[in-house]
Amino acid sequence: MPLLVVALSVVALLFLMTKVRLNGFIALLLVATVVAVVQGIGLTEISDVLETGIGDQLSGTLPVIGLGAMVGRVMGDAGAAQRIATRLTRAFGDRWVQVAMVVTAMLIGVTMFYEVAFVIIVPVAFTLVRVTRQNLLWIGLPMSIALSTMHSFLPPHPGPTAVAEMFEASVGKTLFVGLFVAVPAGALIALVWPRLPFVRRMNPSIPTGLVTERVFEEDELPGTGWSLTVALLPVVLIAGAAVAEMSLDDHAPGMGVIKFAGSPEFALLLTLLLAMYVFGPRAGRSLKDLATSCADAARSMAMIMLVIAAGGAYKNVLVEGGISDYIKDTTAHWSVSPLLLAWLIAVILRIALGSATVAVSTAAGIVAPMVAGSGTSPELMVLAVSCGSIAFSHVNDPGFWMFKEYFNLSVLDALKARTTYTTVLALLGLGGVLALNTVM
Template identity: 60%
Template structure:
């Protein structure tokens, strides 16, 4: 019954948004409340293990929205402002033209893959996305190519790094549960991730149904115009500001691997390397470098930031509502139901944990919940089966990225930034995440023959 409810919720959501053209924020909240009403009426709605009634539904919905935005609002908001300031100063165009010079216009996809994979090693998908996407928008304008031709390799590469490798939350959580070596997990995962990511990133933009789509860049999220050569800042300054948050965030992660994070210096570096603080620092640097230092009035810089904020409002609201739906699905006990459902299956541990994570991901939308729940089920199998715990981490993480759809907040971020319809987002994102997941499973199974 719980899985049927999930399926019905997805169908209703699709009907509300495609047939009735209901706003995504309203549609997600409506479905979330509907599922919560079923949970309350059937006695399955709970908070912290205690059954609750319909009067608790607003609290659950608000909690899910708040939790989701607590992780993404600052990052997305600051990232959009940095991107807009960099773009309106001509710096994003300078970076884009430099990429084209180095790789050639025909190899712009390779440029996005290499850039995104390097950035995505340590940065969360959402953080890296909002930093790199202005460059993708500018490349689209500079090369006059399809938005998905440039944007898809970027998103696919970031998705792969985020899903396969520590220090991202899913793999880190699974490594802790399986007591796996983080270093070996990174080593094995990187080999699988690069191959799988490149294959999907180069194939997906060339698929016929993707090539038919030609979305426009969303209003308010791209530079207002193309710049002349003498209007753009120099390459060193442009790249320096753009990669500053990457240096701060990656530097903090590297420091944590080799030094004492409990010291005063370690705590300061950890704070500065937090995505929220790193992006705030970058925004101030961008304001100074592209404002007073170039003779640009602060009123223009402020207008750029305001425009980016207006362009982000609906994206943030939709992502938050996606968090509400995820919280309701968790509160109705669907994760526990799936855990019991798959716990007794007699399968190869790698396949079992992958499949369990896939089901949880489809049902709940949250990759983190899918990873931790699936790993909790499969952890006892590691010692009994002799399977490498590092490979179990990767199998779990691979499963958790499959079938990204309407209950995944990342789905809505992808949809809004690339200005797609719900159906087209399913065609593009849901399919590429699923293929990445399957390729990852094959990679893990292949590696299990030699590890």
Template identity: 60%
Template sequence: MPLLYAALGVVLILILMIPLKMNGFIALLLAAILVGLLQGMDLNHILESMTHGIGGQIDELILILGFGAMLGNVMADAGAAQKIANTLIDKMGVKRVQIAMLIAAYILGITMFFEVAFVLLIPLVFTIARQTKLNLLWVALPTVVGLSTTHSFLPPHPGPAAVAGVFGASQGVTLLYGLMIAIPVGTAIALLWPRLPFVRSMNPSIPEGLVTTKMFTEEEMPGFFASVSATLIPVFLMAILAIAEIFLPEGNTFRHYMEFFGSAPIALLLALLLSFYLLGPKIGRSLKDVMNSCSNAIKPMGMIILVIGAGGAFKEILVESGVSDYIQQITSGWDISPIILAWLIAVILRIALGSATVAVMTASGIVLPIAQASGISMELMVLAVTSGSVAFSHVNDPGFWMYKEYLNLSLVDALKSRTTYTTALAILGLIGVLILNLFVG
């Protein structure tokens, strides 16, 4: 019965979000209450579990989300994102424009949300396609594949960071393993997909009047070093921490300091503080303008934070009501890899829910006992869930509609190109996790 109750909770989320169009925050909380009641929890215990789950989920994550959003907006308003892309294209030439846009997507995607980086890069995609007469998808697909890859595999993005928090996994080690998978997998899909016959047959026109994002002149943009340093500092510090955690014993002085400076919140804070100068007074922007960029970045984050917090509430109810223990008991004897099982659960929820963030938070609560009992690296279990959450992007995914409308595609062409590449990304991601599991104890 506990498994049936958990399934009913998921069904309620589906009903509330799909036909009734309710947002994920309310849907997750109502599902948590339903599962708690069905499991016979006292009303006060349900309330305490929910508030504890929300608080435990967003305690450190709220810093990651806040600093990451601020850093992304400061870069955007200063022209740093455009500078990175322009420089790469200038250096690599038109023949390597796909590789240049993919690298730009990787660099920006590390700290920016998919939607933010997409809107920043799409005007440049249009400009390149128009000037070079290249097929729009030839330039755009490597860009969006790169952004989807970083969004799915790499902290400090909400999905990987949130699941790492639920599983008690190291953000730094998750990033290190994620990079090992994301770079080869993302590069393979980004360079292969535009060359597939069914994609090459699509030749959408550049939509008129859709993009109003400011295009900076060369004089207005900061230098390349200033532009790229802010976004790479968090990756550098978190990677050093991951290496220290793997090779140095607990109590080592260097590891002790890196556990502070290499933590995702502090690494992002240091990068943000550096950006205040490099992308502020150093290029003629007042600190007031920089602070406005920070303030404007936080407003859209409200619902994302609430959804992630509600996912924590749902997870806590599954744990406190005994559903998690029951799932652990019945899955312990299954002859299937816990990595594949975790991936499948995330895929099913992604197909049904659309929102990768809601899917990954719902899946994390269900997968938690499986992960704990598996004996597999928690960082790899995080990546199994998050790679599954990118699969089968379709009409119930807001990112799907952004992709379709900005690239002026028909619904059929959008399904043929985006749904296939996201699914391929998820499958290759799973294979990458399984291969890493052969070498990670």
């Protein structure tokens, strides 16, 4: 019954948004409310459950996406994004621009959250689209696929790291072994998927307000050094903090400062302040112009954030309605290979709940007792759970809505592009883990 409720709610969402043409924010809240009633959540508690879901979702994503959008717009209005895009095309050539995006996304995505890395790189992707006159998905999809792979498969991202701690696996070894799965799988899908006929038929436009419409002349562009410094500052701060946390004790001198400076919110705020100086008064632009750029970015993000927030409410209703507990009880006594069981449970939870973090933590709790006695490498068990958590991203996943809104896709096109690539990535990840199990 609980899984049937999930299935029917997904069908209802698709109907409301594709046939009725209802706004995504309204449709998600409406369906979430109905699901809450069906799952037996008290009428007096529904508003609290929705508010908690919205709050939990926005608490982590609002400052990151908001600040990231402002940094991107300030850089775009100053020509810095165009400068970086120009350098990438000169280094790799128009023919290899997808490879440039995959390499960039993987290097940045190893230590950065999907959402943070996405908002940092996407202005460059938008500018590359305009410079090369390529389809938006031809350039943007490889970036998103590479970031999804790094975020879902590998520590120090939250899901894999939490599972590693639960399984008492080495985070460093998990990262090292996981690269042999993540890099080839992510690169393969990133380069293949934009070439598939059903993706090539999509031709979305860049969302209004997220990137400047102006094309700069060469002598108007800022220097490469400053452009890269601003773009890479949050990467250095966040990655540096992640490396320090893996290699140093929590009580080591300076760790408090390192963690603070490496938090995504502060790193992006510091980057925005640097961008406002470098591309503002230093470059002859007034503070009023910079304020306009930030305001334009905020306005363009309003509907995106509302849809992502409603996705968080929908996800929380599914969790509070007991669906994760139902799946946990149903699968607890399955007699299957530990690696396959870990992956399969994560997939089921991901489909039902949407949240990769909930999927990995719940799946890990189910299979944790068998890790020690199975003789299977705990690092591979971590990877099995993590790979399963990326599968079947669809309308109950807030990340799905971020992907849809940034790439200006319809719900059906987003399902065709994102749901398929995340599912194939999960299957390739499982294959890689099983292959590694034969040699470890």
